[in-house]
Amino acid sequence: MSLDDLGRDGAHALLREMLLIRRFEEKCAELYTQQKIRGFLHLYIGEEAIAVGALSALTADDNVLSTYREHGHALARGLGAGPIMAEMYGKAGGCALGRGGSMHLFDASRRFYGGNAIVGGHLPLAVGLALADKMLGRKAVTACFFGDGATAEGVFHESLNLAALWKLPVLFLCENNLYAMGTAIELHAADTEISRRPRAFGIPAERVDGMDVVAVERAVRYAAEAAREGEGPRFLELMTYRFRAHSMYDAELYRSKAEVQRWKERDPIQLFERALRERGWLDDDARARVENDVLGEVEAAVRFAEESPWEALEDLEKHVYVRRVGADEGGA
């Protein structure tokens, strides 16, 4: 959709969602230093336009898979700031009952299949979800987010080949933030234009400005329509940049402050805000209302996480298997 098609309310919804991710993650970083959140924490700050643009173009019946940098996708998919924050606390109110943490947000009821923390490991899963949809006659598409680093993995090529060979409705959404952890794309890819690779499998692919939420929404909407109509997989290379460190333990020795600063001038939230102000769709009052609204939601999420109980110790083994053997005859 164009900005005109989105309209003022549609545009405000996108702005609010991007700002929610930004403020939520800023709070996460703060809570990490307070040791409320532990383990690995990978922030999405700078890349919000992709999750928000892409997920606003999908339906509730579509499947979504993401990486360990998935807070933005989970929020935009509607898992709820409260259950997500509680998951990071490791509490019973978490979307994965405290068993996942930051890297493994999961909510099958929203068809959100992780939060997958092995680079590239979830690409075959996405192809499998799409295979099941095709075999069962469901008209869903499967959106699979991954980074430029994943394109070096063997399963990347296996997954693209099989999705194309079997004409499966998969959207491969590559968030190219120019670094595989701390290794620049020039150092990990023989051809840095990733969108050329899927074409070798006959998969239509294009590069999109991942800092432009409207451009992302439009590209994903077109791609999803094609995949939904049985035209096979689509691939988008979404150009973006991670403003913060890879994780909380990263001194960022591999890139210059000047480079980071240059990209911050293309902050997706500021770009979109500017576009809305130029339209006369946003003024200081409206902006302040969105800000307060989002901060209120983040505060409520923290409260929810704080008040949520811990999982009962006796439930440790409860979900290792979906049902214990012996509860039935012959496993039927």
Next chain:
Amino acid sequence: MREIRYREAVREAMLEEMERDERVFLMGEEVGHYQGAYKVSEGLLARFGEKRVIDTPIAEAGFAGIGVGAAMTGLRPIIEFMTWNFSFVAFDQIISNAAKASQMSGGRVPCPIVFRGPNGAAKQVASQHSHSVDPFYTNIPGLWVVMPSTPRDAKGLLKTAIREDNPVIFLEGETLYNVKGEVPDVEADEAIPFGKARVAREGDGCTIVAWGAPYYVVLDAAERLRQEHGLECEVVDPRTLRPLDIETIVESVKKTHRCVVVHEHWPYGGPGAEIVDQVQREAFDWLDAPIERVAALDVPMPYASNLETLVLPNVDRVIEAVKRAAYL
């Protein structure tokens, strides 16, 4: 009852379950047009068509993971590895995805998938094609690990595996495909539950635990021990290594007071060591001798016939171990 081969038993289980439930499908290398590298899937393509008998490229990580994804959203895939040696390429998909689906979803997403194929040494196929993978997969909570020794167990346990809602590692004996044995008629629809060991031979002289190809080595050894030493051994086949029916093994040891565990995997760790550990704690006061183990020797499998024979458990090594345990 009729007599069929182990290979046919595996095929019958797949065929019957595919007829019973249209969500079940078979996917792997050479399962369709080639009719299976070991002819286990012979005829299934003609019977069920390309939609349910799917030939894949040589891409184990890809098709294993695709199976996991399909299982998480409503299908019941059977993934055939041409041999379990090739599953190492797909290890991440099995360990990080299949075995974690339930835990990561808080018990809300079942992953009803069977990974199956031949396991263990064949004949002179050397170091990269002779693995017994039992120790790798039994270590993983979230997986069930099954290794049937007889045609009847192969069929009955595979039917259970296909109906199970958790991922199952189904290890077939590469050298057992031609073994013949009695299997109930199709109408019996026998599904053998997991976690139930089978006492294959009764005796009070020494308990021998064995599964897979060594199971037959042990039966031969037990017969010779009876003839040559008058010792009646009790042979217990666990059938499923996870869950493990330790109760049946311990009950037997309480009767015989001696225990030998025979397996084809390497001696360091694995289900062999796990059984020894559990028996010594559960039956400590009943044991009259240290528990013995007979395993593959601790080397990558050599190609040369004489060396390979030396590495694998054989009747003489089993007899020596039983004699040590029985102070004969």
